[in-house]
Amino acid sequence: MKARLIIVVIVLALMMVVMLVPIPYLSKPRTHHITLDSQRYEYDPGRLEVHQGDTVIIDFTASDVVHGFYLEGYGIETRVEPGLTKRIEFVADKPGKFRFRCSVTCGSMHPFMIGELVVGPNTTLYRAAATMLIGIAGTLIYLWSFKGEQHE
Numbered sequence: 001m002k003a004r005l006i007i008v009v010i011v012l013a014l015m016m017v018v019m020l021v022p023i024p025y026l027s028k029p030r031t032h033h034i035t036l037d038s039q040r041y042e043y044d045p046g047r048l049e050v051h052q053g054d055t056v057i058i059d060f061t062a063s064d065v066v067h068g069f070y071l072e073g074y075g076i077e078t079r080v081e082p083g084l085t086k087r088i089e090f091v092a093d094k095p096g097k098f099r100f101r102c103s104v105t106c107g108s109m110h111p112f113m114i115g116e117l118v119v120g121p122n123t124t125l126y127r128a129a130a131t132m133l134i135g136i137a138g139t140l141i142y143l144w145s146f147k148g149e150q151h152e
């Protein structure tokens with residue numbers, strides 16, 4: 001009897017820990033302020049990393065000629081003239097990898113002017129899934145603890 005109570009307490013405690021222990025940096029939505037420069041035929045930086053739910057503010061500039069920014073999956077498009085700054089702001093609500101590419105024909109290698117936005121998973125979802133698994137495992141262990149008794 002006592003062993004069963006201990007199982008229940010341990011399982012509940014584990015669920016609480018997984019659900020509530022803060023993981024700084026990952027838990028809270030952040031605002032990323034990114035300066036993205038473009039010139040033939042690349043973006044600097046070429047890869048942006050955020051997490052789902054984060055707000056992304058991009059100050060988009062061009063160093064040589066007019067360049068564009070088209071973000072696949074999010075359908076965001078803009079262009080900027082050299083010397084100017086275009087602000088792009090959005091919430092990264094879709095997880096996954098998305099390419100962004102130049103939408104202005106800027107030269108012979110223009111089709112290869114591609115960057116990547118990586119939107120990492122929402123950790124709240126992972127926590128919920130982990131909590132559920134612990135709950136299921138705990139329930140199975142609890143039920144299994146009755147197994148021997150029924151035959152006695």
Ligand SMILES: [Cu+2]
Pocket residue numbers: 067068102103104105106107110111113
């Ligand atoms: Cu281009």
